[in-house]
Amino acid sequence: MTNQTLNAIERLAQTKQERLNKKLAKRYAKEKRFKFFGISSIVIGLSFLALLIGTIFTAGFSTFYATEIRLDVHYDAEVLGIDNIEDEQQLLYANWGGLLKEALKERFPEVTGRSAKRRLYTLTSSVGEYDLKDRLLANPELLNSTESIWVLADDETDAFMKGQVDRTLPEAERRFTDEQIAWVDSLKESGDIRKSFNTQFFTSGDSREAEQAGIRGAMIGSLYTLLVTLILSFPLGVATAIYLEEFAPKNRLTEIIEVNINNLAAVPSIVFGLLGLAVFINVLHLPRSAPVVGGLVLTLMTLPTIIISSRSSIKAVPPSIREAALGLGASKMQMVLHHVLPLAMPGMLTGTIIGMAQALGETAPLLMIGMVAFIVDVPATPFDPSTVLPVQVYLWSDLPERAFVAKTSGAIMVLLGFLATMNLVAVFLRKKFERRW
Structure with a gap:
């Protein structure tokens, strides 16, 4: 080459x-x-x-702390208009607001004009009247005596204390006047105003007054709704998954059932709300806006997710487990209940918790069955009118008051906390009981 x-x-x-x-x-x-x-x-x-x-x-x-004002309240029987502390009718119609007004006038004696007094009285919330009533009922000896107590401030006072009011703006451009700012500054100097943890947010129901509004009613409603959903969806979903995987014959009918279950998992949630409105309320005449109806609707929505996850968990159990159980003389039912189901249960629980977390965050189906109503009272049973946390967020987000913006974000934080907790529990169960074959 x-x-x-x-x-x-x-x-x-x-x-x-x-x-x-x-x-x-x-x-x-x-x-x-x-x-x-x-x-x-x-x-x-x-x-x-x-x-x-x-x-x-x-x-x-800022929702998680509230502003309080300390006042020296004199439980004057003449101002209250009562002469018998044991008369419930007198206590019911007593002039509790008058006590707060007298305490504010005593704290700021220089305020004399009618309009100035009216602005002065707006420093405190009307919920203080109910606090005074409860204190006097608990301690009747307080009548005609003076007590120093902390009273919840109005939402505008609270917003100013939290720095949400720009005092440098002209008075005409803000709702909190220069006179009210001077009063708050005076309270600051004397140590008669403070910020404390807002227990009202967790112990009260909904209210049109921002400083009084709380999420307790929505939390209890969500609890009842999820409880009904869990009681119905978990056994039905697991039983359906076991039947389809272990007992159902492989024919055209079961194929149609499986396809429909998979399709139901992708159906928009508002469709389930329309179904609940048509069947549970219009046909079965169940109570409107009740957690039991919400639970039934969310059960229909959650079932496909639980069935699919449960079937996947059952499929993950090796066939050798089934063959060994049958080879030792166990019946098919014993094989499923004693061997397959315990091994598949961690995956089933994980899928159930994820489905429940999805149900907790749903709003559209619950709006269709009337859980969007303004309800102040905390529900005592699943049959009482109620709302849930996502709907409460929706209701507050539509209100024009500035303080409800913080309330909305605070409720979202609580809802996110619940969702994160449920997902962490699902991850923990999967990691703790997961078997590797």
Whole structure:
């Protein structure tokens, strides 16, 4: 072989190597770009999530503490208009608001004009009247005596204390007047105003007054609704999954059932609300806006998720477990109940908790059955009118008062806390009881 031939072969090999290197460089460049786009997508998604959560927490954190004003209240029987402390009718119609007004006038004796007094009286919330009533009922000896108590402030006073009112703006551009600012400053100097943990937010029902509104009614309603959903959906879902996987014959009918179960998992939730309105309320005449109806609707919505996850858990159990149980003389029912079901239960529980978390965050189906009503009383049973946390968020978000913005964000924070807890429980159960075959 001549030198020219060898040189030609070397040049050809070198050309092929250069082409291969270029192709490899392009491939590596594509992989780097793909990796960059993937990481960028994750970073952008996490940034938006952090921005959303940060915005909610920033707006809602102030909900968890409230402003209180200390007043020296004189339980004057003449002002109250009562002469018999044991007369319930007199106590019911007593002038409790008059006590607060007298206490405020005593604290600010320089306020004399009618309009000025009217603005002075707005520093405190009307819920203080009920507190005074409860205290006097608990301690009748307080009548005609004086007591120093902390009274919940009005929402505008509360907003000013939380820095949500810009005192540098002209008075005409804000609802909190210069005179009211001076009174609050005076209370600050004397130590008669403070910020404390807002127990009212967790112990009260809904209210048109922002400082009095709480989520207790919505929390109890959500609890009852999820309890009804769990009692109905878990046994039905698990039983359906066991039948379809272990006992149902493989024919056209079971295929149709399986396809419909998978399709139901993708049906918009508002469709289930329309179904609940048509069947449970209009046909069966169940109480409107009751947790029991909400639980029935959410059961229909949650069942496909539980069935699908339960079937996947049953399929994950190795066939050798079934064969060993049957080989030792167990019946098919014993094999399923004593061997397959215990091994598949962690996955079933995980799917159930995730389905319940999804049900907790649903709003649309519950709006259709009337759980959007304004309800102050806390439900005592699943048959009492109620609302739930997502609907409470929806109701507050539609109100124009500035204080309800913080209330809305605070309720969202509580709802996110419940959802995160339920998902953490699901992860814990899966990790704790998971078997690797």
